Amino acid sequence: MSYLNNGKHLISEPRVSEDASDTVSKSDRSNSTNTSQGVRVPRRQSTASIRPVSVASSIFSVIPFSCQDRYSKIVSAIELRDVQALRELAISDGGLLNTNLRRKAWPLLLNVDSFYMYKHHDTPHRDEHQVDIDLTRTNLPRMAGCVLSSELRKRVQKQLGNVVKTILRAHPWLSYYQGFHELAMVFLIILNGGNDSLRATESAALFFVRDAMGDNLETIRTQLSLIYTLLENEDPELHTLLDQLAIPPFFAISWVLSWFAHDLVDLNDMARLYDFFMSSSPLAPIYVAASLVSHNRSKILGSEPEFAVVHALLVGLPQGNNDWAEILARSSEWMEEYPLARLQELGNVKLNKK
Amino acid sequence: MNKNIEATFKLLFIGDSGVGKSSILLRFTDNCFLPPEDTGATIGVDFKVKVQRIQDKKYKVTIWDTAGQERFRTLTSSYYRGAQGVMLVYDVTDRSTFTELEKWFDELNTFCADPNIVKMVVGNKIDMAAERQVSKEEGDTYAKNHGALYYECSAKTSLDVDQAIKALVSEIIQRPTLWKKSAPSSSGSSNLFSNSNGNTRVGSNGGGGADGEPFSNCAC
Numbered sequence: 001m002s003y004l005n006n007g008k009h010l011i012s013e014p015r016v017s018e019d020a021s022d023t024v025s026k027s028d029r030s031n032s033t034n035t036s037q038g039v040r041v042p043r044r045q046s047t048a049s050i051r052p053v054s055v056a057s058s059i060f061s062v063i064p065f066s067c068q069d070r071y072s073k074i075v076s077a078i079e080l081r082d083v084q085a086l087r088e089l090a091i092s093d094g095g096l097l098n099t100n101l102r103r104k105a106w107p108l109l110l111n112v113d114s115f116y117m118y119k120h121h122d123t124p125h126r127d128e129h130q131v132d133i134d135l136t137r138t139n140l141p142r143m144a145g146c147v148l149s150s151e152l153r154k155r156v157q158k159q160l161g162n163v164v165k166t167i168l169r170a171h172p173w174l175s176y177y178q179g180f181h182e183l184a185m186v187f188l189i190i191l192n193g194g195n196d197s198l199r200a201t202e203s204a205a206l207f208f209v210r211d212a213m214g215d216n217l218e219t220i221r222t223q224l225s226l227i228y229t230l231l232e233n234e235d236p237e238l239h240t241l242l243d244q245l246a247i248p249p250f251f252a253i254s255w256v257l258s259w260f261a262h263d264l265v266d267l268n269d270m271a272r273l274y275d276f277f278m279s280s281s282p283l284a285p286i287y288v289a290a291s292l293v294s295h296n297r298s299k300i301l302g303s304e305p306e307f308a309v310v311h312a313l314l315v316g317l318p319q320g321n322n323d324w325a326e327i328l329a330r331s332s333e334w335m336e337e338y339p340l341a342r343l344q345e346l347g348n349v350k351l352n353k354k
Numbered sequence: 355m356n357k358n359i360e361a362t363f364k365l366l367f368i369g370d371s372g373v374g375k376s377s378i379l380l381r382f383t384d385n386c387f388l389p390p391e392d393t394g395a396t397i398g399v400d401f402k403v404k405v406q407r408i409q410d411k412k413y414k415v416t417i418w419d420t421a422g423q424e425r426f427r428t429l430t431s432s433y434y435r436g437a438q439g440v441m442l443v444y445d446v447t448d449r450s451t452f453t454e455l456e457k458w459f460d461e462l463n464t465f466c467a468d469p470n471i472v473k474m475v476v477g478n479k480i481d482m483a484a485e486r487q488v489s490k491e492e493g494d495t496y497a498k499n500h501g502a503l504y505y506e507c508s509a510k511t512s513l514d515v516d517q518a519i520k521a522l523v524s525e526i527i528q529r530p531t532l533w534k535k536s537a538p539s540s541s542g543s544s545n546l547f548s549n550s551n552g553n554t555r556v557g558s559n560g561g562g563g564a565d566g567e568p569f570s571n572c573a574c
Contacts, residue, residue: 130371130423133371133372133395134371134395136390136391137372137390137391137393137394137395138391138394139391139392139393139394150391153391154391157391175425177423177425177426178371178395178396178397178421178422178423178426179395179397181395182394216425216428217425217426217428217429218428221428221429248429248432250398250399250429250430250432251398251399253397253398253426253429254397254398257397258397262394262397308401308403308416311399311401312401312403315398315400315401
């Protein structure tokens, strides 16, 4: 536990209502009284040496007056465990507002059982070598007012490795892809390490990005083509340009695979998009990608019509000055107007969806 | 200045994950090196451009840097088209990345039909001499057997990075059939990777500097 305490004070933490150490002790208690589920194991057997990270503290922001109403609604939805209301709040303008609320809301949205503990899996996963290569070069997001010491950075990376490997070992049929570690990083930081981070990432792996964790990325390739289908219908001028330049939609692959965590620099922006993605269909990143491209249409249409130039411009779009509220609002509209079945029909593609 | 661009070349960096493809590229275009924790794995394909002066002529060099993980290969393969030069990078301190070159050559031969394309095998990380697992002689012999040029370099210390890329570009210049044609034969979209002279404004994310000068948008 001394390790945990060290970690807590590297960056001052205002108030964490329920950190992972609480979760763990509750889990231990519940484990001793309730063994009927069988999946609960004492903490010492867990692979997850995943402890609070405490680097997200800077985004415990003061709630502006204009958001007070939203704030109360979120608090009330959390208390009532009203997932449908939370989902609507997570999607609509402003999202879940801050880390404190997200820490309580995300596990509900992802249907995470905070008390479930992992069994230890000794057999290493075939992709762990690749995970190790990527971990050392994980770029941590920028958090206002925070400077990460290299010691803390290393600690986060180590915990990230534990999260990713624990999930891979528990589900050996999943394959790791580069970018999954960055997807996991945001859960780790926002949910403050601990069991919730692990379970939330697992939930995302199983129910949101599983298409990327199969034998290959062919399904993702097909999904990416739907970005152009959306543009063709909603922004024909832009679509014509991209089509003429024959730019494949792979510029968006990291957006989709990492929920933009690979591309954004600010943790607040990442968390806002995560609110949206975990409350929507797994294909939501495709709609957001199309919406982001269309949002920057004048920049793209005004650039030199050359493959390399436009490709580079597209790749860098998430880092530009974007009005994410507008981009997400447009994405929501498109998701209503072009539900997946219709989109596939328009794009003349077939995704193997259950 | 741009009117003086002799030709535009397309280079491609391939090789296993973590061998330093992106670091070589960053050293070449921005003359800097980032510690591992400040870099990130390349997901998909990155792109940078730099104007390179060779024998008083200017060439625009566009470099496409690809993800190393195997599952991305089918996606990155669509960027092979129109390349005049390919750099196959391995890590001299990790033999497995050297033996994997065989697969990368297969990949290259599958997706790059032009037999004239200039290939170069590059062993990176020679600054870590104590950990070397592949000798220079072995690398050189391997490259020769595959009809490729050979260089060793260190993106970290910058040793021979520029020289390697210059040698690759010079070899392309020596093979005018690669680039002195009006349109590539195979694809319908003839203007994509051809030698578009003039109008060479670089996109905001392109990161290249003019006249071979290091570009100064680097944080280090």
